Amino acid sequence: MKSKDWYSERWKNKRALRKKAQREANHDRKSFGQKVNDQEEEMPELAVYDPAEASQHGRIGILADVSFPAFSILYDGKFLPGSASSSEQSALLNQLAVGDNVVFEISNQQLVIKGITTRHSKLARLRADASRRSGIGEEHVFAVNIDLAVIVASTVNPVFHPRLVDRYLIICQYGNIRPLLCLTKIDIAPSPDLSMYRNADLPIVSVSNKTQEGIDQLLPYLEGKRCVLVGNSGVGKSSLINSLLKEEAILTKEVSEKSGKGRHTTTSTSLHLLDKSTMLIDTPGIRSLGLWNVSPDSLRLYYPEFAEFAPRCEFSDCTHSHEPKCAVKKAVEEGLIPRERYNSYIRLLSKS
Template sequence: MSKKTKLSKNQQRQIAKNRSKRLNTNITHASGRPEDTSSLGELIDGRVISRFGKQAIVETTSADRDQHKCYIRRTIKSVVCGDQVVFRPSTTLEERDRGIIEVVIDRKSELSRPDYYDGLKPIAANIDQIIVVGSIVPALSTHIIDRYLVACEHARISPIIVINKVELLTNEALVQVEKDLEVYTQIGYRVIMASCVSQAGLDALSSVLKDKVNVLVGQSGVGKSSLINQLLPDSQETVGEVSGNSGLGQHTTTAAKLIPFSLGGELIDSPGVREFGLWHLPVQDITQGFVELREYLGGCKFSDCTHRNDPGCLIREAVELNKINNERYQSYLKIVDSLEQNRPAYIKE
């Protein structure tokens, strides 16, 4: 028997207010049509396992783990995959009837990305671990990995780096790539070299996924769906190919969904993004996102140090002494330089 979610006083008041409106008026929900309350059951706990348009699929937290299609109250700001919710299921089997999500429980963690039109947009909630997937094809970019790591650090969610499609490398090339990626293990990140063809690294990846809620992020075409199909054969993810013209991957995931892992734990697969936007973050947060820079912060000669050619800059001095990897440092500067360039005009103003 699952433990009943304890609602805050504000959440209880909101549910009571919604109920009062339903009793006195013919209100509408997010679908835009009048709500028929006669088909709604009592409040129960659930978790969002998929979100599409103005609807979501909610799975009960009880042992039976029933799934219900639900509309979302207009008063709820956002609902994303992984959210813990309180909802009223439909009591009929009619296709037109849907349950209603009444409350989203406070999130313990949230992964968001900036949107030029909608501002900061949550894409997954209550995550334990982020799997940052890169691959040999499209060309391996440590700068893109660095951008994802900054986002992970900002969200305070532990990342794991996975480099996919290593079967395309010669033995010599593989050794070189592993050497290039040593900088990440040296600063505390776990790196897994993987292949869906040779099965390399899949056991190690299965192990880190176990008993955690994980989200996969990475550019399109890096093989996220192929990895999911290998680890979770019943998921039946659509696999795309890398474009011969652009060298970029084709989007294959169209809606975020939570997929249970047979050995324990779950994966949240969200639509791929080619580059993780960071323009909404202040420079100080970018600096904090590079974990190896933190011990030097606050020690520079000037409080407004840009960590470039400023006199008395401890970070620049550490780079020159090889205490900080120069490529990571250059990646940091590149991200900082891109902030103003990529920030929307309405924010610049």
């Protein structure tokens, strides 16, 4: 049986080939003076305003959800429903992500998007499954202007995947977002050994959405922040938001007994208000989490555990893999860096 990576490589290549063919065809047509349906040329440019000046251009709200062409904007404590009313508005909406501070106007009782303010953070991945908003091999932005990413993982059903957590930690750092690990379903099985994250600057909270154990310990981390909940399907992201809101605001579904996997119940990203200043963004469970824009050269910088030791490596550009006199490898041998985290780095390095 071929591995998953084989498939994603194959899809990436296919897309690259298709793009290349399209570019060549466009080039040929242009050289004959024909009009070309070039999406990039036709895309209206999204205005990005300085937050200090944005109010001169319209009202400012937060994009709370998008179910194309419908969307809603959180403004003055209320969710205002909108719908993209022209192809230009659709193209602008397509470039936004939940959490965007949207500059908009109300004209003939319609919300009209004018632009956004500068983003201070974004949570994004490399897409390995196509959607109408972005293709395979492109950037998929989950949400923007996020202060805290709650990486939700369950003890069982589905099983805990440390490798997925490691990837989330990287995309959080890349996107300028603080991470927190929330372990769910502690009423079914005990928490796995998480000592490998002891130096990863990662708060960990264990909860049960069934008994509500641990929910109160989670609250102080969330207060006053724009939080996004991410993780595999079925781990309990929507259930966790329901626990926090103390109501069944979002639909949840049982994990498949046969596969032990979630059923991809949540299909779009949506923002919920816990109180005036605390926002919880629910996201659909993902099937794969590719690293967007992280080069093999920079990967080592995403492991905070290495920082203390790396300056003592013989080579300043040491990748801590094959080089002699590597202080990071020595620290792993001495138990100063958790071996699981080092192994996770080497695995990602060999794949990138």
